[in-house]
Amino acid sequence: MANLSTKFLALVAFSLLLLSPLDLVKAQVPIAPGLSLTFYSKSCPNLESIVRKRLQSVFKDAGLAAGVLRLQYHDCFVQGCDASLLLDGSAGGPSEKSAIPNLTLRAQAFRAIEDLRNRVHKECGRVVSCADLVAIAARDAVVLTGGPNYNVPLGRRDGLNFATANATITNLVAPTSNTTTLLAKLAVKNLDATDAVALSGAHTIGSSHCTSFTERLYPNQDPTMDKTFANNLKDTCPTPTTNKTLDMDIRSPNLFDNKYYVDLMNRQTLFTSDQDMYTDSRTRGIVTSFAVNQTLFFERFVISMLKMGQLGVLTGSSGEIRANCSARNSDNLFISSVVGDEGSHASQF
Ligand code: HEM
Numbered sequence: 001m002a003n004l005s006t007k008f009l010a011l012v013a014f015s016l017l018l019l020s021p022l023d024l025v026k027a028q029v030p031i032a033p034g035l036s037l038t039f040y041s042k043s044c045p046n047l048e049s050i051v052r053k054r055l056q057s058v059f060k061d062a063g064l065a066a067g068v069l070r071l072q073y074h075d076c077f078v079q080g081c082d083a084s085l086l087l088d089g090s091a092g093g094p095s096e097k098s099a100i101p102n103l104t105l106r107a108q109a110f111r112a113i114e115d116l117r118n119r120v121h122k123e124c125g126r127v128v129s130c131a132d133l134v135a136i137a138a139r140d141a142v143v144l145t146g147g148p149n150y151n152v153p154l155g156r157r158d159g160l161n162f163a164t165a166n167a168t169i170t171n172l173v174a175p176t177s178n179t180t181t182l183l184a185k186l187a188v189k190n191l192d193a194t195d196a197v198a199l200s201g202a203h204t205i206g207s208s209h210c211t212s213f214t215e216r217l218y219p220n221q222d223p224t225m226d227k228t229f230a231n232n233l234k235d236t237c238p239t240p241t242t243n244k245t246l247d248m249d250i251r252s253p254n255l256f257d258n259k260y261y262v263d264l265m266n267r268q269t270l271f272t273s274d275q276d277m278y279t280d281s282r283t284r285g286i287v288t289s290f291a292v293n294q295t296l297f298f299e300r301f302v303i304s305m306l307k308m309g310q311l312g313v314l315t316g317s318s319g320e321i322r323a324n325c326s327a328r329n330s331d332n333l334f335i336s337s338v339v340g341d342e343g344s345h346a347s348q349f
Contacts, residue, residue: 029306031153034315039132039154044124048136051116055140058112062254065141066206067106071113072138072309073202074102075131077189078171080312082159083130086110086325092161099168104209113137114325121323130325131156135309142305145205147256148298153310157319160328175212175271179280182273189311195304197277197286201297203269204260205253207245210237213270224275226267233270246270258298261291 031037040047059065075085078096085102089095096102097110113133120128132154143149163171173185179196186196213233216222218240221230229250236246247253249260250268263269264278264287277283290297324332 028303029310032310032313032315035153035155035310035313037151037153040124040128043127044120046123047120047128050120050123051133051136052140052143054116054119055112055137055144058115059141059144062145062205062256063207064106064108064112065145066202067109068112068134069138069141069202070105070206071109072134072305073199074105074172075134076308076311077173078168079159079163080314081131081135081156081309082312082314082319083134083156083322083325084159084162086113086130086134087159087162087328088326089162090331094165096162096165096168099163099165101169101172101174104212110326117322117325126321126323129156129158129319129321131158131313133325138309139305141205142256142301145254145256148302150302150306153306155313155315157314157316158322158325158328159314159319160330173273175208175273176215177273177276179273179276179283182277183282189308191304191307193283194286194300195307197283197290198297198300198304199308200274200277201258201260201290201301203248203271203274204258205249205256207247207253208270209245210242211240213237214240214242216270216272222272222275224267224279229266229268258290258294261287261297265291 055065055068071085072081074096075081075083078085085096085105087095087097089098097105113130116133116137117128117130120133132152135152135154135156139150139152171185173182177185182196183193186192186199191199210233214237216225217230217234217237221227233246236242236244248270249263251259251262260269260274264274267275267278269275278287290300320329322332323329
């Protein structure tokens with residue numbers, strides 16, 4: 001008997017060795033009920049290639065890719081991955097888009113999603129949600145800037161309502177947060193310290209406005225910041241409110257790689273929320289492990305993106321498939337009926 005179980009364990013260990021990194025990811029991140037990896041295989045088989053090809057042609061440098069990747073975080077953390085971030089305001093109140101943390105999202109990134117929706121709906125009809133397009137586009141932003149590829153579980157539906165400004169601020173993490181606050185905000189979403197460090201690694205591409213970090217320079221310079229780095233930041237941002245932007249990863253701003261963690265170890269990152277992860281003993285080891293091992297970072301990043309990308313998803317008959325990402329269908333009857341799809345009536349939307 002003992003012999004049998006030893007053999008069994010050896011077999012399990014052997015088959016684990018045969019698993020590809022993707023299988024390991026699958027084993028660690030369950031797919032949420034209602035989502036699947038083949039969701040559109042019949043209704044929109046070319047979906048992912050339409051998106052990939054289009055983004056390949058519109059991403060000129062990592063800037064727009066970064067903007068698109070950031071959209072997924074700002075969508076999923078607030079009320080779940082339901083594309084509520086994309087809705088314009090209505091008589092019901094100002095939109096999520098107009099809440100302070102979202103004011104630095106790139107308008108061009110919102111336009112890129114709407115452009116994808118238009119192309120995809122032209123080919124397949126109104127079957128693919130804006131929420132899924134955000135998730136696919138974010139993955140492509142990672143891949144097209146040099147990061148890891150992964151399959152995105154699909155089948156999200158679009159939310160009917162956006163969150164309030166207060167809910168938006170509460171759910172997103174401020175750049176002034178220390179690690180205690182960062183971990184607490186992520187724990188609410190069942191994301192742990194490794195997720196916090198891995199997801200922040202998205203700051204390996206893209207840029208930030210001076211106003212997002214000048215509190216670390218004025219009136220007093222944050223002592224944890226490298227002095228030469230701080231002086232260079234002051235050159236670009238001579239006042240707390242200078243309206244300029246700066247690359248976030250000084251080593252390789254256009255490449256999705258692990259250099260952001262090397263920046264952290266050299267105290268050369270912009271936000272307290274970034275830098276404090278290297279000061280805090282709960283996250284310092286994780287930062288170091290990613291700085292010395294890019295493969296490990298990529299594997300952990302994919303796991304965390306899959307977790308984040310499935311937060312609070314609407315599936316089945318919840319929500320809707322929007323005919324225009326910035327308006328729910330009931331506010332948008334004309335466009336709904338023009339786009340049409342399954343021959344349904346506008347009154348059904
Ligand atoms: C959890 C803590 C996080 C904080 C405090 C934070 C904060 C910020 C801030 C303040 C900016 C600069 C905005 C500006 O001034 O223009 C920024 C940019 C960015 N963030 Fe985060 N972020 C966090 C997590 C994430 C996550 C989870 C992702 C994606 C997985 C992400 C992706 C990005 C990207 C790609 C940019 C650059 C955007 C661009 O160039 O347009 N961030 N973040």
